[in-house]
Amino acid sequence: MAANAWHGENWAKVNVMISYNLSCSQGHEFEGWFQNRERFEDERDRKRIECPVCGDRKIQQALSAPNIATTRKREAAQVEQAVAFKQAVTAMRNQVKENCDYVGTEFADEARKIHYGDAEERGIYGETTLEEAETLVDEGIEITPIPWMEEPSEH
Secondary structure, three states: OOOEEEOOOOHHHOOOOEEEEEEEOOOOEEEEEEOOHHHHHHHHHOOOOOOOOOOOOOEEEOOOOOOOOOHHHHHHHHHHHHHHHHHHHHHHHHHHHHHOEEEEOOHHHHHHHHHOOOOOOOOEEEOOOHHHHHHHHHOOOOEEEOOOOOOOOOO
């Protein structure tokens, strides 16, 4: 079954995510968020995780060292994490836009049609309410809420 995604209000309230320190074969380190370890391993094995710096898909879990840092180092690390987060969200947005069909506010209806075989199986994304998303999950329809950052508009 195709993975379905949605973005919209209250997306963060649907799932608790686990943060993993990751690295690509080129040595770039970044964070990834997954529902559980099995989801991380599945996404990694299917080469669906992409380095936000170079696009490499040979990803592994990075070693984590204890965080003993000065205030300045901690602040610099927070800025670096914010930049990495923005890059990761942007890369994910671009991946979704390139590989899935945008169905707008018809997301819930289209997800149901795909799930029940009334529409072509494919990846979709769009908007829905938290209540409708919960109803889809209760029906056994697999969806994933995603953070969404629009591309900056050019003025």
